[in-house]
Amino acid sequence: xxxxxxxxxxxxxxxxxxxxxxxxxxxxxxxxxxxxxxxxxxxxxxxxxxxxxxxxxxxxxxxxxxxxxxxxxxxxxxxxxxxxxxxxxxxxxxxxxxxxxxxxxxxxxxxxxxxxxxxxxxxxxxxxxxxxxxxxxxxxxxxxxxxxxxxxxxxxxxxxxxxxxxxxxxxxxxxxxxxxxxxxxxxxxxxxxxxxxxxxxxxxxxxxxxxxxxxxxxxxxxxxxxxxxxxxxxxxxxxxxxxxxxxxxxxxxxxxxxxxxxxxxxxxxxxxxxxxxxxxxxxxxxxxxxxxxxxxxxxxxxxxxxxxxxxx
Amino acid sequence: xxxxxxxxxxxxxxxxxxxxxxxxxxxxxxxxxxxxxxxxxxxxxxxxxxxxxxxxxxxxxxxxxxxxxxxxxxxxxxxxxxxxxxxxxxxxxxxxxxxxxxxxxxxxxxxxxxxxxxxxxxxxxxxxxxxxxxxxxxxxxxxxxxxxxxxxxxxxxxxxxxxxxxxxxxxxxxxxxxxxxxxxxxxxxxxxxxxxxxxxxxxxxxxxxxxxxxxxxxxxxxxxxxxxxxxxxxxxxxxxxxxxxxxxxxxxxxxxxxxxxxxxxxxxxxxxxxx
Numbered sequence: 001x002x003x004x005x006x007x008x009x010x011x012x013x014x015x016x017x018x019x020x021x022x023x024x025x026x027x028x029x030x031x032x033x034x035x036x037x038x039x040x041x042x043x044x045x046x047x048x049x050x051x052x053x054x055x056x057x058x059x060x061x062x063x064x065x066x067x068x069x070x071x072x073x074x075x076x077x078x079x080x081x082x083x084x085x086x087x088x089x090x091x092x093x094x095x096x097x098x099x100x101x102x103x104x105x106x107x108x109x110x111x112x113x114x115x116x117x118x119x120x121x122x123x124x125x126x127x128x129x130x131x132x133x134x135x136x137x138x139x140x141x142x143x144x145x146x147x148x149x150x151x152x153x154x155x156x157x158x159x160x161x162x163x164x165x166x167x168x169x170x171x172x173x174x175x176x177x178x179x180x181x182x183x184x185x186x187x188x189x190x191x192x193x194x195x196x197x198x199x200x201x202x203x204x205x206x207x208x209x210x211x212x213x214x215x216x217x218x219x220x221x222x223x224x225x226x227x228x229x230x231x232x233x234x235x236x237x238x239x240x241x242x243x244x245x246x247x248x249x250x251x252x253x254x255x256x257x258x259x260x261x262x263x264x265x266x267x268x269x270x271x272x273x274x275x276x277x278x279x280x281x282x283x284x285x286x287x288x289x290x291x292x293x294x295x296x297x298x299x300x301x302x303x304x305x306x307x308x309x310x311x312x
Numbered sequence: 313x314x315x316x317x318x319x320x321x322x323x324x325x326x327x328x329x330x331x332x333x334x335x336x337x338x339x340x341x342x343x344x345x346x347x348x349x350x351x352x353x354x355x356x357x358x359x360x361x362x363x364x365x366x367x368x369x370x371x372x373x374x375x376x377x378x379x380x381x382x383x384x385x386x387x388x389x390x391x392x393x394x395x396x397x398x399x400x401x402x403x404x405x406x407x408x409x410x411x412x413x414x415x416x417x418x419x420x421x422x423x424x425x426x427x428x429x430x431x432x433x434x435x436x437x438x439x440x441x442x443x444x445x446x447x448x449x450x451x452x453x454x455x456x457x458x459x460x461x462x463x464x465x466x467x468x469x470x471x472x473x474x475x476x477x478x479x480x481x482x483x484x485x486x487x488x489x490x491x492x493x494x495x496x497x498x499x500x501x502x503x504x505x506x507x508x509x510x511x512x513x514x515x516x517x518x519x520x521x522x523x524x525x526x527x528x529x530x531x532x533x534x535x536x537x538x539x540x541x542x543x544x545x546x547x548x549x550x551x552x553x554x555x556x557x558x559x560x561x562x563x564x565x566x567x568x569x570x571x572x573x574x575x576x577x578x579x580x581x582x583x584x585x586x587x
């Protein structure tokens with residue numbers, strides 16, 4: 001049975017990638033999970049410099065989900081390479097480094113620095129963080145800016161370039177297309193949905209940043225729909241995410257068109273989730289007599305619906 | 313390495329309409345736990361509430377031979393998750409991940425150990441008291457609550473040889489007012505050369521006041537902070553606390569699940585703690 005998948009030139013042992021912002025720098029989890037058994041580890045978003053992030057409260061629970069406004073607290077790319085990457089390398093993790101800048105030059109500089117570092121498998125361009133004022137989502141909400149940042153990074157690295165798209169736009173597929181045209185090897189989607197929660201007793205926002213990003217099972221059906229739309233719009237591989245908590249959720253994204261997936265919020269609830277997801281995928285392949293998991297990518301069967309429509 | 317145990321509820325003893333002690337069968341966690349560590353608990357498999365909740369380990373439960381059986385949690389019903397735990401019946405399953413976090417550093421005599429607890433902040437001190445008793449460290453518990461009916465387990469601490477100083481806001485037991493009043497009296501009664509290490513857990517204003525008193529009288533103080541936590545393992549960066557590595561250094565946000573929940577009180581930027 002073959003659970004491996006490909007994202008362009010990147011071969012992953014299975015489709016399960018730990019989502020950026022939900023898995024620290026990966027090393028935090030090395031006691032809990034053998035990092036080499038994961039499809040990949042997307043590390044917490046890195047700027048060039050260290051960042052403090054927002055004051056607490058940074059998260060709040062909502063029905064079947066949570067809002068976060070961490071504000072990209074981080075150690076910066078240089079400390080990451082010095083302090084975290086060697087251990088990730090030793091543990092043979094497939095590392096996707098999520099990078100974030102306030103200008104195109106910063107993205108380019110990050111891409112250059114990381115291309116020279118040993119043990120980086122791909123660059124995920126964070127152009128979709130809803131929680132910081134400058135950079136990030138400003139690129140992800142504007143088609144020419146998306147194109148510009150992706151093509152600028154593309155020019156300076158031979159690593160796979162994977163822009164992470166925001167769902168906070170009218171038409172995600174057009175952003176996937178812009179990324180493809182600019183030379184992206186894949187796209188990952190979706191980042192969190194901009195949202196807010198209010199304490200009615202005090203009339204204060206529940207997050208210090210007032211607004212934050214919604215993740216968890218609550219967003220999954222919307223994320224699946226967006227992956228499906230992007231699958232029809234681009235040829236490059238898609239890494240799907242949004243509320244995945246079971247093997248069936250993984251399969252839903254893959255059938256909709258994702259070649260791999262990321263798991264984020266569910267890892268907070270169950271840090272040992274990876275084993276049960278892999279078992280569930282294997283069980284599915286056995287039951288359906290499929291030898292290679294990658295064969296189900298984009299196999300959504302809409303024929304019944306078409307027949308019904310034609311005959312009516 | 314932390315374990316995730318699908319723990320059976322052994323007993324759920326109601327102490328009042330708000331408080332209960334939930335005993336969980338989790339020998340793997342009980343065998344590893346150190347004083348002041350915590351577990352991440354989820355009382356339901358449903359997605360609402362979605363996340364686990366952090367709880368101090370209240371007791372290490374052992375069988376007649378002393379082998380670890382499980383842990384208990386001191387639960388105060390304040391929201392959805394704590395209500396589920398308050399209502400959990402024996403035999404129900406509770407997902408319990410731990411032990412997690414930086415523990416207290418139990419001091420050795422002749423230095424005295426002073427534990428200062430406010431309300432549900434009593435939770436991390438029973439395991440610490442056992443550790444101190446095993447070291448024969450002279451220990452005192454300063455324990456404050458709103459009223460007499462909300463002071464729990466004082467006999468258990470007494471049996472461990474811990475001296476008890478109580479305070480209630482309504483004066484129904486012990487000193488009337490806050491626990492800082494008997495604490496300050498104790499500081500002023502110390503003989504020259506006597507040293508003390510303080511361990512504090514409770515409402516933020518109380519911890520801040522105790523940290524200030526400890527500083528004034530020149531004794532080290534460890535505080536156990538309760539922050540909103542997403543994962544307990546350092547993955548989410550939601551439970552951060554503003555701290556200084558050294559006095560006068562630029563403060564930074566650090567994760568209370570990894571660097572805490574127990575901190576040297578001198579490191580905390582108290583003005584930045586919002587609750």
